[in-house]
Amino acid sequence: MPRMKQAVTRQAQQVLNLLSAENCHMTAEEIQNALPDVGRATIYRALFSLERQRQIRRLALESGVAVYEFSRPQHMHFICENCGRIEDLPGNPGAEAMQSLEERGYLPQRADIMIYGICLKCLKNNKEEQSNV
Ligand SMILES: [Zn+2]
Ligand SMILES: [Zn+2]
Secondary structure, eight states: OOOOSSOOOHHHHHHHHHHTSTTOOBOHHHHHHHOTTSOHHHHHHHHHHHHHTTSEEEEEOTTSOEEEEEOOSSOEEEEETTTOOEEEESOOTHHHHHHHHHHTTOOOOOOOOEEEEOOHHHHHHHHHHHHHO
């Protein structure tokens, strides 16, 4: 691990540890519930500074909810409209679009691709329900 340029408070480190779990996307409230010893204001401050340091990313979902995740190499998201589950998907089709923008003189910085639909688990549950009728 390269040494981080800015000092990370102990609380911010706790938030980082939490978010670094695989496929982890949490709302500020969920983070707060997971760290009951840390005050609400401290959590918000930690999230704000970690986001500014680009150690975490904030994703604004269509539902108006924002979730936080550890900064991983660019990936896409699948959001289940039934259970709200968020999954990381590999790949970044936005890279090509960013490159073409760059060639035209723009300064693209991120491409967030979110695909909404029904996840495998919900589809499976639905099928089972139907076969039980
Ligand atoms: Zn689902
Ligand atoms: Zn993600």
